[in-house]
Amino acid sequence: MAHLESVPMFWRRMKSLYSLIGVECLNCGKKYFPPRLICPECGGKEMKDYRFKGTGKVVSYSIIDVPPKGLKYQTPYGLAIVELDEGVRVTGQLVGCNLGEIKAGMRVETTFRKIIAVNKNGVIQYGYKFRPEGYPRINNGEKK
Amino acid sequence: MFFMRNVAVIGVGMTKFGELWDYSLRQIFTMAAIEALEDAGCSNRDIEAFYVGNMSAGLFIGQEHLGALLADNAGLKNIPAMRVEGACASGGLALREAYLTIKAGEYDLVMVGGIEKMSDSPCTEDVTTTLGAAADQEWETFVGLTFPGAYALIAKAHMERYGTTKEQLAMVAVKNHKNGKNNPKAQFRREITIEQVLASGIVADPLSLLDCSPISDGGAAVILASEDMAKKFSDTPVWILGSGQASDTLALHDREDLTSLKATRLAAEKAYTAANMGPKDVNFAEVHDCFTIAEIVATEDLGFFHPGGGGKAVEEGLTEVDGKIPINPSGGLKAKGHPVGATGVAQVVSVVEQLRGEAHKRQVNRAETALTHNVGGSGATAVVHIFSR
Numbered sequence: 001m002a003h004l005e006s007v008p009m010f011w012r013r014m015k016s017l018y019s020l021i022g023v024e025c026l027n028c029g030k031k032y033f034p035p036r037l038i039c040p041e042c043g044g045k046e047m048k049d050y051r052f053k054g055t056g057k058v059v060s061y062s063i064i065d066v067p068p069k070g071l072k073y074q075t076p077y078g079l080a081i082v083e084l085d086e087g088v089r090v091t092g093q094l095v096g097c098n099l100g101e102i103k104a105g106m107r108v109e110t111t112f113r114k115i116i117a118v119n120k121n122g123v124i125q126y127g128y129k130f131r132p133e134g135y136p137r138i139n140n141g142e143k144k
Numbered sequence: 145m146f147f148m149r150n151v152a153v154i155g156v157g158m159t160k161f162g163e164l165w166d167y168s169l170r171q172i173f174t175m176a177a178i179e180a181l182e183d184a185g186c187s188n189r190d191i192e193a194f195y196v197g198n199m200s201a202g203l204f205i206g207q208e209h210l211g212a213l214l215a216d217n218a219g220l221k222n223i224p225a226m227r228v229e230g231a232c233a234s235g236g237l238a239l240r241e242a243y244l245t246i247k248a249g250e251y252d253l254v255m256v257g258g259i260e261k262m263s264d265s266p267c268t269e270d271v272t273t274t275l276g277a278a279a280d281q282e283w284e285t286f287v288g289l290t291f292p293g294a295y296a297l298i299a300k301a302h303m304e305r306y307g308t309t310k311e312q313l314a315m316v317a318v319k320n321h322k323n324g325k326n327n328p329k330a331q332f333r334r335e336i337t338i339e340q341v342l343a344s345g346i347v348a349d350p351l352s353l354l355d356c357s358p359i360s361d362g363g364a365a366v367i368l369a370s371e372d373m374a375k376k377f378s379d380t381p382v383w384i385l386g387s388g389q390a391s392d393t394l395a396l397h398d399r400e401d402l403t404s405l406k407a408t409r410l411a412a413e414k415a416y417t418a419a420n421m422g423p424k425d426v427n428f429a430e431v432h433d434c435f436t437i438a439e440i441v442a443t444e445d446l447g448f449f450h451p452g453g454g455g456k457a458v459e460e461g462l463t464e465v466d467g468k469i470p471i472n473p474s475g476g477l478k479a480k481g482h483p484v485g486a487t488g489v490a491q492v493v494s495v496v497e498q499l500r501g502e503a504h505k506r507q508v509n510r511a512e513t514a515l516t517h518n519v520g521g522s523g524a525t526a527v528v529h530i531f532s533r
Contacts, residue, residue, distance in 0.1 A: 004280060013282060034283055060304070060402055063349040064288060068273040071288055076346075079288050081297055081397040089397040093288050104304050114286060127287065134265035 004070055005117045009123045017127035020089065020110060023047035027075050033088045035107045054110035054134060056084040061094065061102050078102050082130055096131030107133040151246045152374035152381035153531070155184025156493040161481030162331040165308035165430050169261035170217045171203060177218035177257060184351065184367040185252065191367070192208030193250075196227050196240045196257035197234030198485035203274040205206035205264050214257060218365075226396070231278035232434060234258065236527035237354040237489025238516030240387050242368050243529075252370040258489030259363045262287040272357050274468035275484070282393040292356055292521035294396050296348035299437035301402035303350065305490055306452030308440065310350050315458045316343035316436035317354050320472050323465060323480025326505035327494075331360055331481030348523075355436040364489035366496070377514060382496045385421070385513075386530040396493040396522045403452075405523035408445040411481035412517070415528040416447075421513070423447030426530070427496065428508045430491040432519040433466075434476050446528070470508045473498065488518035488527065499533040 004008060013034070015021045022033030027044030033052060038045050064071075071077070079093030080102070094102055096112065096119040108130040117124040159172050167175070173196070181188060194215045201207045211276045215225035228238040235258030242254040265271045276285040281296055293334025302308045318338055324330035336354060344354040347451040390410035393399055399406065416422055421448060433439035433445065440454035448469050449457045457463055462472035474480050474494035477487055495514040503511075513532045519525065 009282075034372060042433070059397075060301040061296040062293050062300060062351075063346070064293050064296075065291065065345075066268065066292065066347045067288070068276050068285060068290055069269050072269065074288070079293055079297075079348075081402070090385060091284050091287055091289055091395070091397045104300065116475055125286075131286075 004116065005122045007123050010123060020127065020128060021051040022050050022052055024050040031086050031088050033084070033090055052084050052086055052088065054084070054128070056082045056108060058102065058104055058106045059083050059089060059106060060104060063099050070116045081129060082108055093129040095129050096130070096135045109133045109135070111135070148247050149249060150371040151384045152241050152378070152383065153366050153368045153492060153496050154378040155186070155490055156365070156496045157486040158182055158329060158364035158389060158493045159362055160329045161360045161362035161483060161490070165263065167361070169201060169207065169259060170213060171256055172215050172349055172361060173259040173363040173365070174217045174263065176365040180365035180367050181256065186367065189221070190253050191220050191223060191255045192247040192252065193223055193242070193245060194220050194225040194257065195238040195254065196225070196259060196350050197236070197238035197488055198227050198259050199229060199231050199234050200274050200277065203277065205261050207339050207505045211260070218255070219419065220255065226305035230525040231437060231520035232432070232482070233411045233488060233518045233520030233525040233527050234485040235490070236516065236529070237389070237488070237525070239492060239529065240507040240527055243384055243387055246368055246370050250411045252373045255365060256368060256489055257363065257365045258486035260483035260485040261361050262359045262483060263361050268359070284397070290348060292348040292351050295437055296351045297396060298402050298441065298522065299350050299435070302437060302441065305403050306455065308452070308455035310342060311338055312440070312459055313350070314338040315438040316433065316439045317341050319464060320456065320478040322504055323473050324475025327475045329481055330475040331477050332475070332479045344487045351435055351437070357434045357477040357482035360483040361420045361462050362481055362483035362486045362490065362491050364431065364486045365500040366489055366492050378499050380533070382499045383532050384529055385416070385532050386415035386419030386444050388418065389413060389458065389527045390414070392524050394521060399523070403441065405441060405445055405519065405526060407523050407526035408442060408517065408519065408528070411526040412446050414528050417528040421530060424444050424487065426469065426515045427511050427513050428473060429444070429515040430472055430474060430476070430494050432487070433472055433515040434482060434519070434526060436478070436493055438519070439471060439476065446515065446517060465506060465508060468482065473503065473506045475509050488516070491516040491518060494527070495531050499531060
């Protein structure tokens with residue numbers, strides 16, 4: 001599938017995938033992720049970047065056993081709709097916990113991970129996944 | 145506007161659904177088109193325009209430009225022909241576009257087609273990826289959402305809020321297989337048990353393989369006519385009393401409520417208003433059961449049961465062929481098969497057979513009014529039609 005190997009298609013979204021950058025409508029204050037050019041609520045067209053904190057709670061979840069192309073090596077994986085503390089919802093994979101521990105309502109935070117690498121010549125695409133809030137940080141031999 | 149011109153279905157045709165390895169997309173569609181023309185008693189040269197619903201021939205078989213291709217193959221020479229796309233709702237949207245052009249007075253006789261050739265894809269992963277294009281490619285599919293995954297998220301939310309059980313989901317599949325057994329064109333013509341559904345292997349928790357509609361090839365065609373033409377060609381026209389369509393955010397996560405499809409509720413409201421009817425006036429319905437949970441949610445959104453009552457209704461047998469409101473007497477997408485772009489048109493074929501009293505062993509008693517409900521994606525497009533004989 002060509003779209004999975006497209007570098008510009010990934011590159012354009014890097015800011016949002018890496019740092020959870022969305023927008024806030026300057027007219028009504030409503031926040032959106034990913035960025036939009038017009039506010040569906042008030043029609044406002046002036047938006048400014050807004051960086052979401054990345055913490056929130058699981059609204060609904062599933063364990064995916066039959067994956068799309070490129071994700072077979074990760075299956076089975078947890079997938080959830082997360083409501084960020086700012087009120088905006090996003091979809092993402094759940095990592096850093098046993099699949100049996102996932103529950104609606106559990107607190108989570110974003111973590112930077114590899115999302116997909118379609119073939120060995122293609123670009124490795126990174127982005128956000130979610131893990132339980134307060135997940136112990138990996139200490140790479142450095143002093144805290 | 146609703147009183148401009150009446151529109152009727154005067155001819156229907158569809159192929160058997162399933163893995164039709166011997167036939168190409170164009171052959172499958174043409175077989176359905178010929179059947180519809182013969183059923184209507186009109187010739188290929190009588191048709192003035194052609195709309196075809198198709199989700200993704202481009203990704204499934206590398207073929208675009210289906211309007212002209214299929215009009216040519218069906219012998220519709222040089223008439224305006226175009227493809228309509230709204231993921232799995234493509235067929236229902238094609239029907240609505242054709243209906244509107246007749247209602248507006250532009251044409252008197254229009255062919256509506258629906259077609260999908262899915263089994264030419266090399267493997268399930270390819271099909272999963274293509275169907276994933278109905279969701280938000282950049283913000284859902286990219287991070288690992290699959291199509292069954294989207295409905296799994298809906299199912300989990302429904303179970304959490306209303307206590308709907310996996311057994312109730314399984315009962316939808318069991319009922320639809322029971323109905324499919326009596327449909328000679330269905331992909332699956334054997335009964336299954338609740339135990340088999342529950343043991344069929346998880347695709348996306350809580351949905352098992354037998355909670356999912358299959359990968360199918362198939363084509364369907366119907367001929368729509370203005371009132372004058374309908375009377376000229378047919379003794380048994382089936383009238384379209386109402387048509388409604390709505391859209392919603394493509395991404396499931398952007399919707400406030402995961403347990404209901406707002407687009408279905410809005411489309412149904414418009415169709416009911418146009419038909420001057422309510423859910424209680426509908427004798428039976430063909431609804432979009434791409435997954436078992438989808439049928440339960442649909443029967444609530446269409447007003448047949450209260451929110452959260454869909455699971456219990458299946459358990460009590462209210463949706464059986466001889467129940468209070470038969471749902472998917474054709475076998476539905478689950479057992480009849482789900483060649484995605486063809487489904488919305490195949491639903492009309494099933495409804496017309498019932499309203500004419502030609503549905504044989506799956507015939508619903510006193511079938512006078514019917515509803516079809518076709519959904520695209522996880523509910524970003526919904527289209528509802530109401531029919532009477």
